[in-house]
Amino acid sequence: MSAREIENMEAINAELRQWCHELPKVELHAHLNGSIRDSTLLELVNKHGDNGVLISKDVEQMILEKGTSLRKCFELFAVYHVLATDHETVKRITKEAVEDFAADNCIYLELRTTPKKNEAKGMTKRSYMDAVIDGLKAVDTVDVDLCGCELTNKKNGDWRRKKIFVRLLLSINRSEATSAAIETVNLAMEMKDMGVVGIDLSGDPTVGQWDTVLPALEHARKLGLPVTLHCGEVRNSKEIQAMLDFNPQRLGHVCLLAEEDWERLKSLMIPVEICLTSNIMTQTIPLIEYHHFADLYKSKHPLSLCTDDTGLFSTTLSNEYYKAAVTFGLGKEEMFKLAQEAVDFVFANEDVKKHLAQNYEEAKARIL
Numbered sequence: 001m002s003a004r005e006i007e008n009m010e011a012i013n014a015e016l017r018q019w020c021h022e023l024p025k026v027e028l029h030a031h032l033n034g035s036i037r038d039s040t041l042l043e044l045v046n047k048h049g050d051n052g053v054l055i056s057k058d059v060e061q062m063i064l065e066k067g068t069s070l071r072k073c074f075e076l077f078a079v080y081h082v083l084a085t086d087h088e089t090v091k092r093i094t095k096e097a098v099e100d101f102a103a104d105n106c107i108y109l110e111l112r113t114t115p116k117k118n119e120a121k122g123m124t125k126r127s128y129m130d131a132v133i134d135g136l137k138a139v140d141t142v143d144v145d146l147c148g149c150e151l152t153n154k155k156n157g158d159w160r161r162k163k164i165f166v167r168l169l170l171s172i173n174r175s176e177a178t179s180a181a182i183e184t185v186n187l188a189m190e191m192k193d194m195g196v197v198g199i200d201l202s203g204d205p206t207v208g209q210w211d212t213v214l215p216a217l218e219h220a221r222k223l224g225l226p227v228t229l230h231c232g233e234v235r236n237s238k239e240i241q242a243m244l245d246f247n248p249q250r251l252g253h254v255c256l257l258a259e260e261d262w263e264r265l266k267s268l269m270i271p272v273e274i275c276l277t278s279n280i281m282t283q284t285i286p287l288i289e290y291h292h293f294a295d296l297y298k299s300k301h302p303l304s305l306c307t308d309d310t311g312l313f314s315t316t317l318s319n320e321y322y323k324a325a326v327t328f329g330l331g332k333e334e335m336f337k338l339a340q341e342a343v344d345f346v347f348a349n350e351d352v353k354k355h356l357a358q359n360y361e362e363a364k365a366r367i368l
């Protein structure tokens with residue numbers, strides 16, 4: 001390739017990256033503690049690091065190696081949870097996460113987090129969630145709509161100020177006992193008027209038993225709370241089949257499904273949250289070109305591109321769209337449609353969906 005051709009290609013790629021940034025996006029799979037900024041993490045390490053629990057140098061090394069295997073990720077999450085255990089920090093990381101997604105032109109964010117108890121800090125699952133809500137109220141670069149009302153007032157009546165709809169999912173960690181998982185579901189129900197719209201099942205996929213969490217997920221269903229499950233991050237056919245039997249509103253990842261489970265997923269048409277960078281960095285999928293996005297997309301299976309953990313994997317939702325475009329050869333119209341269709345899978349109500357649909361209608365004229 002000549003220098004001129006390389007230059008042309010670079011210009012085209014830069015233009016595509018910018019277009020992906022400008023595209024209004026819907027984020028359905030983002031973990032709060034996985035979305036902590038590197039700069040904040042390092043600040044927290046320096047502040048709390050050498051307190052006998054964590055050694056700053058070790059943590060810095062872990063941050064350098066972050067996201068390079070499933071094991072390393074979960075080791076780092078244990079560190080994140082030591083660093084971000086007080087109410088002030090939970091508030092801060094929530095504020096920053098929302099501001100970062102808004103700066104990336106996300107117009108709807110479903111942020112998920114595992115409510116945590118920390119007796120030493122006087123933290124209950126409820127007070128943890130109150131700190132999250134405080135973080136949403138503290139956002140000041142963008143107007144936040146939580147539960148149908150705006151938390152922040154339009155600054156100086158500026159109608160051009162950006163707006164982001166934020167809804168919350170409460171995560172059940174796979175290693176939790178049934179009683180703790182049920183407590184999380186009850187908390188979600190209690191906070192339904194405060195922007196909580198559903199339940200997620202996540203955590204180290206090599207730990208925990210489906211039968212332990214099933215009663216809590218069934219409880220959520222009885223209460224009318226939508227559920228999304230992390231599915232197929234490791235090969236575990238029995239569990240994958242049980243998850244498909246449960247038939248949740250959405251599934252995340254679906255990486256390592258056996259042929260018959262794959263066919264069943266497709267016939268059930270359960271919307272899938274696709275996390276390209278996460279799956280590659282954790283080596284769950286060996287090469288992006290082999291990613292199951294291609295098969296699902298070709299089959300017109302309902303799906304949505306997501307980040308999983310922007311901090312851990314140093315990615316943004318725009319970057320996920322860019323990667324999909326260059327790897328699978330999608331044009332701008334196809335990318336636009338992909339982003340727009342994610343509106344159908346949000347757990348928020350019809351009013352929000354209407355607003356989002358209108359946003360896409362307006363954006364069409366602007367960027368297509």
Ligand SMILES: CC(C)=CCNc1ncnc2c1ncn2[C@@H]1O[C@H](COP(=O)(O)O)[C@@H](O)[C@H]1O
Nearest residue numbers: 031032033034070073077113114202203230282
């Ligand atoms: C990290 C990794 C191997 C990537 C695959 N993706 C994941 N799979 C399962 N659970 C996850 C993943 N990313 C984040 N989580 C869950 O989200 C938590 C962090 O966010 P939070 O504390 O709930 O606010 C982690 O402790 C973990 O329980």
Ligand SMILES: [Zn+2]
Nearest residue numbers: 202230252308
């Ligand atoms: Zn996840």
